[in-house]
Amino acid sequence: MERTEVAAHRIYQADSRLRSSYQAVMGACEATLLHADPPYCLLVRRNKKGRARSPKRAKIDNASVRRFETVGEYSRFTERWMRPAVACLSADGHAVIWTNLLGRDPILEVATREGLVHHGTFLWAKLGKAGNSGEKLARLYEVALIFGRHPRPEPAPEDRLPPRHFVSGYDVEGAASQWEGHPNHKPFSLLEPLLRWYSAPGDVVLEPFSGSGSTAAAAVRLGRTARALEIRAQWARVSGERLQAVVAAQQAAENRGRSPSSEA
Numbered sequence: 465m466e467r468t469e470v471a472a473h474r475i476y477q478a479d480s481r482l483r484s485s486y487q488a489v490m491g492a493c494e495a496t497l498l499h500a501d502p503p504y505c506l507l508v509r510r511n512k513k514g515r516a517r518s519p520k521r522a523k524i525d526n527a528s529v530r531r532f533e534t535v536g537e538y539s540r541f542t543e544r545w546m547r548p549a550v551a552c553l554s555a556d557g558h559a560v561i562w563t564n565l566l567g568r569d570p571i572l573e574v575a576t577r578e579g580l581v582h583h584g585t586f587l588w589a590k591l592g593k594a595g596n597s598g599e600k601l602a603r604l605y606e607v608a609l610i611f612g613r614h615p616r617p618e619p620a621p622e623d624r625l626p627p628r629h630f631v632s633g634y635d636v637e638g639a640a641s642q643w644e645g646h647p648n649h650k651p652f653s654l655l656e657p658l659l660r661w662y663s664a665p666g667d668v669v670l671e672p673f674s675g676s677g678s679t680a681a682a683a684v685r686l687g688r689t690a691r692a693l694e695i696r697a698q699w700a701r702v703s704g705e706r707l708q709a710v711v712a713a714q715q716a717a718e719n720r721g722r723s724p725s726s727e728a
Contacts, residue, residue, distance in 0.1 A: 474692070485693050550578045552670055564607070587628065590605055659688060
C-alpha cells in the first residue's frame with residue numbers, strides 16, 4: 465500500500481468509506497476543512513436493451529471515473545464516505561464537497577443527516593475555445609457545496625463575503641498534464657480562494673479523494689497541513705510524488721527567503 469509522509473503531511477492509499485482509514489491518516493488531529501472531490505453522480509450508460517454502452521472517447525469515461533447504476537446507489541456511497549469523514553471535522557470546521565448537478569441533492573441530504581448546515585454553493589465555470597472575434601463562453605459544469613457545523617451568521621454591511629464562483633480553463637497552470645492527467649483535476653487558482661477562506665495557516669485540510677494530489681499540493685503551498693486518502697494505487701503514488709515535490713519546492717523557497725512563484 466502506498467503511503468507518503470513528508471513533514472506533517474500524509475497521503476495514504478486507503479478506502480475513504482472506512483473509519484480505520486481516517487484514524488490512520490489523521491491520528492489525533494482534527495480537520496478545520498474537509499475538502500472532498502468524490503466521484504460524481506454519473507450513471508452507467510445503457511442502451512434500450514439494458515446493456516452497458518461502449519465507453520465514449522471522453523474524459524468522463526476515463527478508467528479512473530466510477531459510474532453508478534442509480535442515484536440511490538450514489539446516495540449510499542455518499543453516506544458511507546461522508547459519515548467517517550465528517551467525524552474528523554473540528555467543532556467549528558467547514559466542508560467543501562464537489563459534485564455535478566445530479567449529485568447535488570444526494571449530498572445535501574446526507575450532509576444534513578450528518579448534522580452539517582448548508583452555507584451556499586461555489587460555482588466553477590470552464591472556458592471554452594475562443595470564437596472568431598476572441599470571445600469565450602463559460603460552461604457551468606462543476607459545483608462545490610459549502611457546509612458548516614453551525615448556521616452562518618447574517619453578514620454585517622462591513623463584512624467580506626465568501627468566494628462563490630470561479631471562471632477558468634481546465635488546466636490553466638499545466639499541473640494536470642504534469643501529474644498524469646487525472647480527470648477530476650482542480651487547478652491551484654480554483655482551490656486557493658476556498659482554502660484561504662475556510663482554513664488558516666497551520667490548519668489541517670482533509671481530502672478523502674486525493675486523485676493526483678491537487679488539494680494536498682494547494683494546502684502545502686498555503687501553509688496548511690495536508691492529510692489525504694486515495695484508494696487507487698496509481699493515484700496514491702502520483703499524489704505522494706506530487707506532495708514530495710511541492711514540499712521540496714516550498715522548503716527551497718523558504719531557504720531563499722521568498723515564496724515559490726509556481727507550483728512544483
